[in-house]
Amino acid sequence: MIKKQETVLNNMNLARGLCIIAISLVFGITALQYRIGDFSRAGPGLFPLLIGTLLLLIGVLTVVRSRFVEPEPIKHNFKNIALVLLGLCGFAAISQYLNMIAGIIFLVFVVSFGGTNYSVVRNIKITAGLIAVAFMFRNLLGLNLPLY
């Protein structure tokens, strides 16, 4: 089992094929639950089912093709994407339950861990700048930001 996982991570082409197949199955199988109808009177499920089938075919072809080409490893470094996602979701949640200024502080201080170096002073400056920009957006462009 562990060996298989290793091959997938080390083979971009295979992983790509499997990912495409997974997406096609998610959409295709869900589409089956909707009314399919026939070609002259198409139900809501017909078109997604057709496209899903086509995508499945492409996924299978990609997997087949990955057998013939040199495996390329996937470059994966999940730290940065995780930080950015955490920052964005935290920003949304804090803006919703507290206010957007706190959200901005959270966003800047979390995502800057992904930068090449970390500096609290710089983060404070960035935060101050962004809060100023946010006030400009609200007062000059009329955006309805829940700042406080």
Added chain:
Amino acid sequence: MDILHNLAFGFETALTMHNLMYCAIGCIVGTLIGMLPGLGPLSTISLLLPLTYSIPTDGSLIMLAGIYYGAQYGDSVSAITMKIPHASSIVACIDGYQMTLNGKTGLALFTAGISSFIGGTVAIVVLSTLAPTLGELAFKFGPADYCALMLFGFLCVSFVTTGSLLNGLAMTLIGVLLGTVGTDVNTGATRFTMDLPFLIDGIGLISIALGCFGIAEVVKNLDSGNQYTPFNGTIKLMPSWPEFKRIIPSALRGSAVGSVLGLLPGGGPTIAQFMAYAIDKRFSKYKHEIGHGAIEGVAGQAAADEAAARTSFIPLMAIGIPENAVMALMMGAFIIKGVQPGPTMIPDHPELFWGLVASMWVGSIFLVVLNVPLVRYWLSIFKIPFNVLFPAILFFCCVGTYSINNSLHDIYITAFFGFCGYLFMRLGLEAAPLMLGFILGPMLEENFRRAMMLGRGSFEAFYTRPISASLLAIVALFVAWQTWAFFRQPRRAAGGVMAMERVAELED
């Protein structure tokens, strides 16, 4: 004379104080953002699209077009001065950067600017003569023809942008599937919403665009840990007369190539640049110098780039089918503004169409008189380290997403698509075709269902109508050729950017 009359009418719209301002802001902001590493036209437009929401329709479209060609010019600036390639300016890195190494940065930037102007002007002539004619032709298109045209476009875009038909088609189809999320307009049934109320209206265009092009690009830059050293050389802009004379023929050649390639499905700036560069290398009087910092190596491709960027508006506005991902995004912006691009756009909104055409020319002038002389100041944006820039970009992504519906939920969707975009990138899948599929998906479904309903469930219309039959024949030939290549040389179809780079190396 009709055209002159129409253009004069267009200038009436374009030359109002407000629209001039929007055009100038678009050009400048587009150039500034477009210069940043990793932010090509697609990411620039998606980042700035929310800015245009509160602006009246004509002004916002004029500003968006300004952002687009501003971003194109910004791309070539960073390519020439610092060899930072974007997808749309790979060719500018070759001779442009070589000129910088030879100490001729100013000349290269001036050449790029003035050639863009020439390319833009030629393209506008093409645009204003061809678009109305094509629009009338498009009235003859039936639903089956539209389906065939979209399939043809999918195929071309998939192949051109990714270099691999399989990867590109996969992304297009994923885009089409994402486009089906939400309420089915024909039956009222909700599809793929997972019972989440904010998905009933479908996934927002901005969420996908910002996720796949904004956030994914930022993370890519973070992963690579690149720090660019700002450009510190001197810039002497004005060329000597013999130098100036060398720009013209090459720029005209590039304009012609760009205008034609911009019209074709899947065409557009990138491919036009390569073509113009190759042609200059073969036919220019100074072809032995190209590759070592020749004016022609910059002029031809810059003109082609700009010309193609503008003629690619023709299929969008005349037929209603965008031919590449940037135009798909533009189409999304048009629809948000309540304008449906297509054959009815020119008769229904003449002031919008001709105003946009005229403003493109005004935008060209802005680029030459504003951006080219001021470029040395714009370059100071690189003095801001990326560590400061990226939290700000992420914040703008959030505000952009939020401001559409004043909904914080949309930020989660954007974050989700940021993750998807990152995953796709790591899997070697280009996100651009996804955008095209997402925009065209609902249209494809609508036309497909209509064609099938009219044909009472038979596919006859697809192969009996001349337009759709010939398009589908080309599609079939193309697929057959690719299948043959698939079994012959599986290696050949490696990732698109790599293929592009290889072309660039070969050109060297």
